[in-house]
Amino acid sequence: MPLGTQWLGTIGKAPQFMMELYDEVAESNGTEKITKALEGNIVRSFQGQSSGSYHFFNLTSFGQDERVIKAEFRWFRHMQPFVGRHHFYKVDLYEVLDNRAKPWRGNFLCSRLVPVYTNGWEVFNITQMVTKWILDSGTNNGILIVTALPSGNWLEANTQVDGQSDKKNAYLVIYSDDGRKQFQNPPFYKGTLNSHPFHESIESFVTSTERRRRSVRSLTSTCQRRNLFVDFTKIGWSGWIISPRGYNAYSCVGSCPFPLGEGLRATNHATVRSIMNALKLSQEAGKPCCVPDVLYPISLLYFDDEENVVLKQYDDMVAGSCGCH
Template sequence: MANLSWNVMLSLAIAILSVVYGFLTNETDDAVTEDAMQVQLLEETQKERALEQLQEVFGLSGLAEKRHHDVPPQFMTDLYNNIADRSGVTRRRNPYNAKVVRSFIERDNSLSHYFHFNISGLDVTENVLEAQLHLYRMRTPPHEMHPTVFMSPSLIIRVYQVLDEQQLGSPDTHRLLSSHLVGAHSHGWEVFNVKEAVLDWMAGRRPNKGILVTCSTLFEQRVEMRFARRNEHHNSKQPILVLFDDDRKTHASTAIPITDNFGGNNKYKTPKPDYYKYDNDPDEPEDQPTEPPRQRRSLPAVESSNSSSPNRTTVGNSSRSGNNSEECTRLEMFVDFDKIGWSTWIIAPKGYSAYHCKGHCRFPLGQSQRPTNHATVQSIVHKLNLAPDVGKPCCVPTTLLSVPILFYDDNDNIVLRMYEDMVADSCGCM
């Protein structure tokens, strides 16, 4: 009987301990799960804050969720390809030394000779250096040409700022912006200066009622001229309004004056400066896709005074490969826009080598460490312990380069912006 009682008591104790152990185990598992969730939440919050800070650096926000599949305008990809080297670093200046180049797509293609661009998203802090209308003139089959064209080797294209959209049939009622003399049988890109109209719209002196384009022979007989339009032809050849802007209004405009005349007559002047040329190949199909960014094209541009050669080497500061030295040097750091989640709206580059500086600035500082005079003095003070709170000089970038980025904005327009001090070109002790 006593043995039975002991067995019962032992079984009861085991059951109680099992319940208590299970309760404690569950409590522990719940606590571990809750801690893990808190850690994960903290990491996600830190990541979001880091991306927000990165967006502030680039001056971009609210674009991460956008998806774009259209082909960018040819001019914008040509421009990017000719100011950036293959590593994404600026190798040449923008036309007009612009900090921002904006291209606006047309919003109305209901009429063959009328163009409208919405520039309401333009940053008010930007100063417009130049504004251009880019139109791709289609090849006209001979059987569609007006008979008078065969007697006139040239045609006159006139561009007007529309003052009254109800009077599109009367060009003289509008403001003439530019005249362009072209070959009667040619085709390809035509570029017109429309800065006066854009400044009018921005200042609110006149509302934006669009742009009117007319064509006539030398005998002032009106003829039709076809231009590639949005959604009707390849998007790379769609009409665009291009603004060359400076993001600091205190800078003086460095716009290149237009001086080319036809036969010494100022009546018809070409607004096409020499800093770029479209690749208008007469044998090229009109709807052929444009080259993707980072494929070099033949646009000449002005060399930048502060950019280095793509094959630049800096003594003691090139990326280390198999180098065990702990001296101050430049190391690889690649910024991948796809991993950040920006590849859906950044056209080019897909990433770039920003580099970073790492290493010791030990006494005595040699010339390979590119020390400043201040760093040399600081290293001596630190070594002799002349001031207890003074540490060793730090390894930091001594030369920084800019990076151009081509991207879609909130309104699906294409923007090329220059970002200063983005790449550590050399490192030294400071």
């Protein structure tokens, strides 16, 4: 979902594992933690439609320009106390090949033994199958979970929690990357015109101008970074953004007076333009402006239009530093 889109539905509750993933990769204000655990820059959790052991996930909201890195089927297993003397039961995972066929046809994916008397999430890697589904949506007929005793006899798995059906016991989670640029360390301007012989040729002009403008500069604020807190509730985005509730985007304000000192992080282009403006050599050579020269990303946890929960890194959301450009 691009920023600016408002999701007008009733906000639901995000899966706990998505909340924990957000906490693992981002601070409370959305800025990334130093230890980055996120694979790619987007994670989507699809709740899908479930009917007993059959689960279907609509993947139409997945971007066609994205590359699948990993796909997981997360299934919550409940205690199965009525299986005699067995301590384990078997879980088989199938790709449904034709959900219209009776009996159904399935492609066996994997199997594992799980304890009878414990609850917990089982995570199955189904990257290859989901990649195929995305490339050809006609092959997407869902997933079937079959539980059986070690002897091979099928078992009707218990899906009750406190006497009520658990409708959120299965999720499809896709880690992907849309190819956008990732954050890099802040650039350092080396070899600028301040150390170029061209600068020496106008040194006397700079010195005299600096003397005349020193008193004026003290009255005005030079280019610097200031706080700019964005409250998602106030701009009408709280209906779809789960976390963070807001963040400090910062803003760049102030003047870029001639001559541009090193503390103003001026580019070569800004230095030349500043000189031409001061010498009145061109009407088009306006004064440099105070703008962000380093931008940081933040991570957002939100509901998309299909009510799936998405964790996505958005680039260029925070002004890391300011300079004269």
